[in-house]
Amino acid sequence: MLLLTRKAEFSAAHYYYVDAWTPEENLRLFGKCANRNGHGHNYTLEVTVAGEVDPVSGFVMDLKALKDTMEREVVQVYDHRHLNLEVPEFRTALPTTENIAVAIWRRLQGKIHGARLHRVRVYEMPDLFADYYGEP
Amino acid sequence: MLLLTRKAEFSAAHYYYVDAWTPEENLRLFGKCANRNGHGHNYTLEVTVAGEVDPVSGFVMDLKALKDTMEREVVQVYDHRHLNLEVPEFRTALPTTENIAVAIWRRLQGKIHGARLHRVRVYEMPDLFADYYGEP
Amino acid sequence: MLLLTRKAEFSAAHYYYVDAWTPEENLRLFGKCANRNGHGHNYTLEVTVAGEVDPVSGFVMDLKALKDTMEREVVQVYDHRHLNLEVPEFRTALPTTENIAVAIWRRLQGKIHGARLHRVRVYEMPDLFADYYGEP
Amino acid sequence: MLLLTRKAEFSAAHYYYVDAWTPEENLRLFGKCANRNGHGHNYTLEVTVAGEVDPVSGFVMDLKALKDTMEREVVQVYDHRHLNLEVPEFRTALPTTENIAVAIWRRLQGKIHGARLHRVRVYEMPDLFADYYGEP
Amino acid sequence: MLLLTRKAEFSAAHYYYVDAWTPEENLRLFGKCANRNGHGHNYTLEVTVAGEVDPVSGFVMDLKALKDTMEREVVQVYDHRHLNLEVPEFRTALPTTENIAVAIWRRLQGKIHGARLHRVRVYEMPDLFADYYGEP
Amino acid sequence: MLLLTRKAEFSAAHYYYVDAWTPEENLRLFGKCANRNGHGHNYTLEVTVAGEVDPVSGFVMDLKALKDTMEREVVQVYDHRHLNLEVPEFRTALPTTENIAVAIWRRLQGKIHGARLHRVRVYEMPDLFADYYGEP
Numbered sequence: 001m002l003l004l005t006r007k008a009e010f011s012a013a014h015y016y017y018v019d020a021w022t023p024e025e026n027l028r029l030f031g032k033c034a035n036r037n038g039h040g041h042n043y044t045l046e047v048t049v050a051g052e053v054d055p056v057s058g059f060v061m062d063l064k065a066l067k068d069t070m071e072r073e074v075v076q077v078y079d080h081r082h083l084n085l086e087v088p089e090f091r092t093a094l095p096t097t098e099n100i101a102v103a104i105w106r107r108l109q110g111k112i113h114g115a116r117l118h119r120v121r122v123y124e125m126p127d128l129f130a131d132y133y134g135e136p
Numbered sequence: 137m138l139l140l141t142r143k144a145e146f147s148a149a150h151y152y153y154v155d156a157w158t159p160e161e162n163l164r165l166f167g168k169c170a171n172r173n174g175h176g177h178n179y180t181l182e183v184t185v186a187g188e189v190d191p192v193s194g195f196v197m198d199l200k201a202l203k204d205t206m207e208r209e210v211v212q213v214y215d216h217r218h219l220n221l222e223v224p225e226f227r228t229a230l231p232t233t234e235n236i237a238v239a240i241w242r243r244l245q246g247k248i249h250g251a252r253l254h255r256v257r258v259y260e261m262p263d264l265f266a267d268y269y270g271e272p
Numbered sequence: 273m274l275l276l277t278r279k280a281e282f283s284a285a286h287y288y289y290v291d292a293w294t295p296e297e298n299l300r301l302f303g304k305c306a307n308r309n310g311h312g313h314n315y316t317l318e319v320t321v322a323g324e325v326d327p328v329s330g331f332v333m334d335l336k337a338l339k340d341t342m343e344r345e346v347v348q349v350y351d352h353r354h355l356n357l358e359v360p361e362f363r364t365a366l367p368t369t370e371n372i373a374v375a376i377w378r379r380l381q382g383k384i385h386g387a388r389l390h391r392v393r394v395y396e397m398p399d400l401f402a403d404y405y406g407e408p
Numbered sequence: 409m410l411l412l413t414r415k416a417e418f419s420a421a422h423y424y425y426v427d428a429w430t431p432e433e434n435l436r437l438f439g440k441c442a443n444r445n446g447h448g449h450n451y452t453l454e455v456t457v458a459g460e461v462d463p464v465s466g467f468v469m470d471l472k473a474l475k476d477t478m479e480r481e482v483v484q485v486y487d488h489r490h491l492n493l494e495v496p497e498f499r500t501a502l503p504t505t506e507n508i509a510v511a512i513w514r515r516l517q518g519k520i521h522g523a524r525l526h527r528v529r530v531y532e533m534p535d536l537f538a539d540y541y542g543e544p
Numbered sequence: 545m546l547l548l549t550r551k552a553e554f555s556a557a558h559y560y561y562v563d564a565w566t567p568e569e570n571l572r573l574f575g576k577c578a579n580r581n582g583h584g585h586n587y588t589l590e591v592t593v594a595g596e597v598d599p600v601s602g603f604v605m606d607l608k609a610l611k612d613t614m615e616r617e618v619v620q621v622y623d624h625r626h627l628n629l630e631v632p633e634f635r636t637a638l639p640t641t642e643n644i645a646v647a648i649w650r651r652l653q654g655k656i657h658g659a660r661l662h663r664v665r666v667y668e669m670p671d672l673f674a675d676y677y678g679e680p
Numbered sequence: 681m682l683l684l685t686r687k688a689e690f691s692a693a694h695y696y697y698v699d700a701w702t703p704e705e706n707l708r709l710f711g712k713c714a715n716r717n718g719h720g721h722n723y724t725l726e727v728t729v730a731g732e733v734d735p736v737s738g739f740v741m742d743l744k745a746l747k748d749t750m751e752r753e754v755v756q757v758y759d760h761r762h763l764n765l766e767v768p769e770f771r772t773a774l775p776t777t778e779n780i781a782v783a784i785w786r787r788l789q790g791k792i793h794g795a796r797l798h799r800v801r802v803y804e805m806p807d808l809f810a811d812y813y814g815e816p
Contacts (some may be wrong), residue, residue: 062538419669
């Protein structure tokens with residue numbers, strides 16, 4: 001078994017705010033991220049698939065198909081968007097790095113053919129990232 | 137003469153939209169950046185100062201003072217902010233990489249002691265940056 | 273389950289020398305690292321915690337608390353220090369990348385609340401790093 | 409148990425072409441990589457070994473020995489070579505990132521002493537890499 | 545005046561060999577690069593333009609136009625190509641980092657509108673690059 | 681005219697302390713760097729040379745000669761050393777990033793053949809670097 005990983009990038013705005021909490025509670029946990037005007041990041045997405053290497057093509061899966069799926073299912077939906085305001089899954093869940101990783105997993109699941117989705121990694125900044133491996 | 141450069145980072149939201157233009161004109165020049173919900177970036181700022189090396193301290197200028205000035209004059213004003221909505225200089229000028237570099241130059245000018253401000257470089261993404269050297 | 277990783281950096285001096293060995297033996301295994309005047313590195317630390325995503329906050333754990341713990345328990349003790357001379361755990365064990373990873377694990381264990389310490393990664397240089405997952 | 413990883417780099421040319429397929433089939437799967445004049449990459453290799461930390465040396469294994477083995481068994485064979493034309497294992501298998509990772513595993517297996525080969529990672533570009541953990 | 549820089553990437557094969565020299569002379573100057581089977585690199589191109597910031601758009605020039613010009617004039621011609629065999633300017637000049645920088649300058653000159661071509665930088669590897677500023 | 685830049689790396693220990701000053705004065709300017717046990721860094725050195733491109737070789741100068749000169753004149757003297765204690769020029773001047781850049785310029789001057797030394801850049805950390813262009 002072999003793991004293959006591709007990266008993609010998207011730039012988006014977001015903020016963290018729980019309406020059921022007081023402003024002070026939001027500020028205490030979220031700090032500067034609680035600013036509802038929003039701020040933003042250059043996100044880096046790494047998608048890892050697992051599979052057997054095809055003995056003829058030498059590929060775990062069609063690389064271009066993987067790239068196109070990531071582009072179509074994730075980048076076109078998230079890039080240059082305000083995640084809280086424009087992406088459906090973040091109407092009910094905050095667009096934290098953790099939730100973005102889970103949401104991207106769900107967007108990709110069932111859309112990748114010829115290999116198995118193994119891990120989704122999302123970098124919000126070079127010094128902060130989340131890894132999701134799906135439900136066991 | 138020696139040049140010394142320090143980096144700092146800030147994350148902010150922005151969008152590009154000229155009110156005097158039609159939506160089509162905005163879209164033609166600015167593409168996805170014209171989305172007024174905003175998107176965002178991890179910006180990297182490089183500030184370069186020029187000066188003589190002090191023969192005793194071996195410093196062009198007090199490094200901590202430089203870092204503190206960048207933090208106080210720029211990072212605290214721009215970080216985790218929506219540049220169009222919250223930073224005064226971008227009420228009248230779009231927060232393009234070019235304009236951000238010029239604005240940071242103006243914020244730092246006269247605030248750096250012991251060396252001369254030489255260059256402000258701003259990366260909006262790893263593959264796009266602007267350099268400003270002040271007015272000649 | 274989700275993994276969340278934060279990075280931090282520290283700069284420190286160290287050397288490798290086993291007193292029970294001859295100078296030749298030290299030189300043979302440690303090469304230039306056996307120079308007891310010391311040399312140094314910019315270390316990068318990655319701390320990974322594992323946990324469930326809180327459905328309200330969208331966090332595995334309080335990000336600021338994680339950062340503060342890394343700062344207080346590790347960075348303030350190691351940064352701008354000579355590891356052999358100033359950090360207690362390296363009086364009896366050499367500050368190799370491997371031992372630094374284990375020592376940081378022990379410093380962090382029991383200090384992280386709301387998630388489980390999963391992995392400590394230490395880069396001594398961009399091309400050399402150690403991963404420790406704790407005792408099984 | 410602790411994992412230790414070293415990186416090395418090599419620059420090589422390659423192309424993807426299956427002789428049993430029509431030119432159109434090659435182009436459909438391999439796109440620009442099917443150009444038999446070849447193109448090339450700066451590859452990055454990460455070799456991870458697993459072992460116990462020696463209580464005296466603080467090493468999982470002799471670092472210099474690991475570096476020398478990677479240099480002798482891989483870099484000297486692949487660097488500044490045309491992989492399809494000059495490296496034996498790619499006469500019968502295409503030099504895809506996946507196959508290169510498997511081939512390097514086989515080249516290193518049995519050559520590393522004092523620790524166990526755990527993973528071979530090969531980056532073809534910063535945004536594409538393969539991981540191989542050997543046969544289970 | 546402000547400088548704006550965009551990056552692009554291409555992967556290509558090349559080799560260094562002067563037909564008028566003996567094999568020994570080629571080997572002496574070019575070392576492993578003299579292997580006529582070719583090897584390759586992931587090149588990074590930085591194109592810097594100079595101009596005034598437009599007071600309305602905040603742009604030195606249309607960013608998308610700059611990117612499209614780099615793509616059309618350089619990337620589509622060089623990417624996934626063997627530079628010696630397929631790119632006209634390298635039939636008579638070796639594709640060294642220096643010559644590639646000069647050749648890209650000539651390809652771009654006169655094709656950039658609204659700003660002045662200021663510098664072409666080409667990285668052959670992260671630790672080697674050439675800068676060309678045109679003829680004085 | 682064309683500029684060619686090569687990078688090299690060295691790891692070294694240092695500290696900043698002016699004997700003629702009180703401990704408080706040292707602490708005020710140098711902060712944690714005043715710890716006389718020393719700390720250390722992975723330094724990155726960039727050496728830029730300027731020259732004409734040779735029409736036959738396509739080289740500004742012999743690349744291997746440049747690399748060998750940097751290795752012999754700088755890396756072998758600085759790498760895995762305590763700069764204050766072991767490198768002659770830092771017995772009388774503090775090994776600040778500024779002074780290291782000037783010292784490397786002086787070490788290289790007159791040792792580079794076929795091109796002109798144009799700039800020495802030294803990174804002490806990824807976010808701090810000095811550039812020296814020699815005496816005018």
